[in-house]
Amino acid sequence: MVLRLVLQLLILIVEVIAQASTSDCNPTISKCPSDIAFPEYIYADFREGPNPSFIQTGPGSVKYTDEGVELTISRLGQYPTLSSKGYFFFGEVTAVLKASIGQGIISFLMLMSDTKDEIDFEWFGSSSQRIQTNFFLQGAGSGYGRGMDHHIGDVHDEFHTYKVIWTETDMTFYIDGQLIRTEHAADPSGYPDTPMMARIGAWVGGDPSNPKGTVNWAGGETDFTEAPFTMTIQSIEIRNYTPGWGYKYEDTAGNRDSIRVLYRPERRPGARKAKQKALRKQRHRDEPIKEESDQFENQGNFMSGKEFQDYLRSKEHPSV
Numbered sequence: 001m002v003l004r005l006v007l008q009l010l011i012l013i014v015e016v017i018a019q020a021s022t023s024d025c026n027p028t029i030s031k032c033p034s035d036i037a038f039p040e041y042i043y044a045d046f047r048e049g050p051n052p053s054f055i056q057t058g059p060g061s062v063k064y065t066d067e068g069v070e071l072t073i074s075r076l077g078q079y080p081t082l083s084s085k086g087y088f089f090f091g092e093v094t095a096v097l098k099a100s101i102g103q104g105i106i107s108f109l110m111l112m113s114d115t116k117d118e119i120d121f122e123w124f125g126s127s128s129q130r131i132q133t134n135f136f137l138q139g140a141g142s143g144y145g146r147g148m149d150h151h152i153g154d155v156h157d158e159f160h161t162y163k164v165i166w167t168e169t170d171m172t173f174y175i176d177g178q179l180i181r182t183e184h185a186a187d188p189s190g191y192p193d194t195p196m197m198a199r200i201g202a203w204v205g206g207d208p209s210n211p212k213g214t215v216n217w218a219g220g221e222t223d224f225t226e227a228p229f230t231m232t233i234q235s236i237e238i239r240n241y242t243p244g245w246g247y248k249y250e251d252t253a254g255n256r257d258s259i260r261v262l263y264r265p266e267r268r269p270g271a272r273k274a275k276q277k278a279l280r281k282q283r284h285r286d287e288p289i290k291e292e293s294d295q296f297e298n299q300g301n302f303m304s305g306k307e308f309q310d311y312l313r314s315k316e317h318p319s320v
């Protein structure tokens with residue numbers, strides 16, 4: 001009886017891993033595996049060190065200190081990024097951070113779905129007070145007119161608290177508790193409404209190989225004789241308004257009505273027999289059975305580091 005229960009558990013674990021083993025699958029184009037959902041609440045205090053809900057997905061220095069996690073760019077081609085291992089479907093994201101200084105260096109907090117719905121905070125290394133909020137619908141080219149600038153105290157040397165509350169009806173942005181922007185789902189121009197993951201980091205908008213509009217938007221070409229460029233993230237918290245096991249796109253429309261919330265893993269045809277066969281082979285060879293305890297470890301669907309860098313570079317912004 002105990003052996004049977006252990007076997008069932010191992011089969012379930014393998015199925016979870018198999019469902020989450022793809023990369024950058026766009027459900028508006030093809031059928032994709034389910035996204036793993038975050039629980040109702042996640043809090044990462046990076047002053048305490050790495051957090052299991054986030055992984056590094058871009059090259060560059062990542063260092064944990066008493067102030068938080070420092071993401072540092074030292075040379076061209078680096079874009080140190082922390083990415084969440086799960087998704088949330090409407091909710092709140094709050095980050096406490098200091099943005100990086102440096103001409104052409106963009107610090108960012110990006111919420112992004114598999115369909116490339118996107119909600120952003122962006123900070124400019126060439127300006128100590130300028131912040132931009134923005135959102136996009138199913139791809140980079142759909143929303144450059146939605147960018148909105150805001151100005152507060154020093155974003156490079158002082159910690160500030162940045163928050164997005166994203167619901168089915170409204171999207172609100174806050175800085176240090178003050179409401180700075182509101183958008184409504186009823187707006188006919190569109191509204192992001194598919195499960196999001198979170199990315200936070202920095203990249204070189206001032207790379208001379210980027211489109212001219214992007215370089216100008218970022219504040220000009222980056223001078224690496226002034227490197228290194230460092231942003232510091234003290235903490236990030238996520239409240240998921242639709243917790244569950246995962247989210248599955250039922251069609252290629254790529255909107256809220258496409259999503260089915262899963263409360264347990266879906267079984268894949270043939271997975272049980274394949275796992276039983278693999279277990280018999282392992283026992284025959286007297287090899288230990290490998291288990292995977294972290295359901296997020298091979299979480300997929302979000303872009304790899306290189307894919308994400310290519311996506312950032314492709315986002316040609318109009319000259320400012």
